[in-house]
Amino acid sequence: MAKLPNQREEKLGGYIVHGVPFPVETTPEALAFLKKMAPLEIEQEYRITYLHSYGQDSPWFAGLTNRRLLASQAASSGYTYATPRGHDMYSGEETVWIDITERPAQVHAFTVCYFGSEEFLPETPFVLALIEFEGVNTLLLTRLMGVDPEQPTLEWIGMSVRPRFLRNSKLKPTDVYFIPAEKN
């Protein structure tokens, strides 16, 4: 029978702690003094890659890769969602796809983010905007380009805009963004 190890192999890496201040003897007085000890802190890493399915919304992303902006519509009422939904929230019926790429659109609300989540910090400042489309009942959250993020103004609300698509699709909602309609 092979000899079983009775000691863990120790490796370099992570924290290598050779000595944390601690009483030489664990007398009651010394142990009571430990209540005054500062907390120890360590780093814990947490990384994970998710396989995220767009499910019933997948055609919307496929549309972006082909420079088409799709929307969902309840066939019976015509209620139309700029951000796609597989089912209408009023009738419960399955929605159909329609193409709104050429619909007149304008800025409904916006902000300029000078700070942000870690993932987007390198992109600051960037302009977030909610876009409204003619004949569409709900809005679309997007990035607005072609405006000066250092000079935001409420005048941007109501500005006519049009979609522009990334040539190299990332299969993200940022494959489409909007620019002022009069810009090339």
Place this chain on the structure above:
Amino acid sequence: MRPVYAISGGVSKFVKARRDKTFQAIVKEAYDYAIQDIGLDFPTFTRLVDGSVASYFSDHFTRQLMAGIMAQDYLGLTPKPSHRVEGGGATGGICFQEAWKSVASGHMDVCVAYGFEMMSHVETWKGNEFIALASDVSFDYPVGGFYSGYYAMMVTRHMKEFGTTVDQMAAVSVKNHINAFYNPYAQKRNRYTVEDVRNAPMVAWPLTRLDICVMSDGAAAVILASDEGLERLEAAGARVPRPLVQVVGIGRGTDAMRMADRPHVDYDEFMRDYATEEERSSDETCAYYRRLWQRGTRYPGVHSFRAGRTAGNMAYKMAGIYHPLQELDFIELHDAYTSSEIQTYEDLGLCRYGEGGPFAVSGKAFMPDIDYGLKAPEAPQCPVNPSGGLIACGHPVGATGLMQGVFAIWQLQGSIHKHFGDATLQVKNAVRGAIHSHAGTGTYVTVSILERVI
């Protein structure tokens, strides 16, 4: 449903980072305070309490699943029943209401609601990322997920639609920070001016750093009891202050996760489904709203919180409130942003939609004996966030809604001086108050009404 009394509460001091204790031990600070405030010792209360509800928002912040049971365990409450609730920023408010339901339904006679959040374990920008994951990860988060950005978009629409100004928002920050100056539990106890707020670093236009609440570590606990529970506690030696504080109304509303999906309803639908009783019965207000709609306003759009209005209307109906501004003595509301306090004035019917900006500087929401350095044209009527709110107290998410409950209990017990060591923030003769907890871009909102029982 039977009467439910909010008999005691405790709050840990909210701070940027608590390195000295784990979350369980910080919950215990708040929990112990609530027990000791009614004169019971730990083993006696442990014997008498029937169960609990635990509140915390994000598993990410602590990198710990099932943290609720770890708190339950640390508090010595096992094997009594418990469950964890989660509803974004409204988690604490939902917890309060779930504990209320446990007692009101007869399932429990004594129930403790406790909540916490430890947001300091990650850097602020990573915390923002965790919070932004409470937006649709297919369509919203990847565009630039950032809640301050979402709220800034709402307020640019509010400004465009109703003429709300950045100085009106800044006045909310000034008011809440100066209130918190007298609250030892608050994280930020600073006196600011409107200029300070506007000159602070811009985070998401037009919101500056002082328009936005901060992340915090903290915990809070509230003890709720039925008449039978009260009798049981007092038979064991509890000293519950009289008059009692009763929870007389609860309401909750929801809205679409993606604010882009919120409807834009017409005037008739607004008046039928969302107007307050007070608004409906006023010809002048009906005419005011008709003019708004003729000008292009639609409801709720992105400028208003239909969940908040729904929760408010529901709670008011249950509590028999018709004119909230006159019938509430104070409100602790969810001011994660100065702009959202203004939006919430409107949702809660303190003023009409579109009038939140002028209301903010009117003085009606001010404390009577505090000098804010602002010229208010009207006398204080219903102080809003006398504690300092989230803007100044901090926002350890799972604790926040319960913190509001604790401060409301103390206001109605008339014991602010005892707990704060200063009576400045005591609303005189407070009989009825509301607490308001809010999630996401307005996805879950709770409103609970507490009343001193005469």
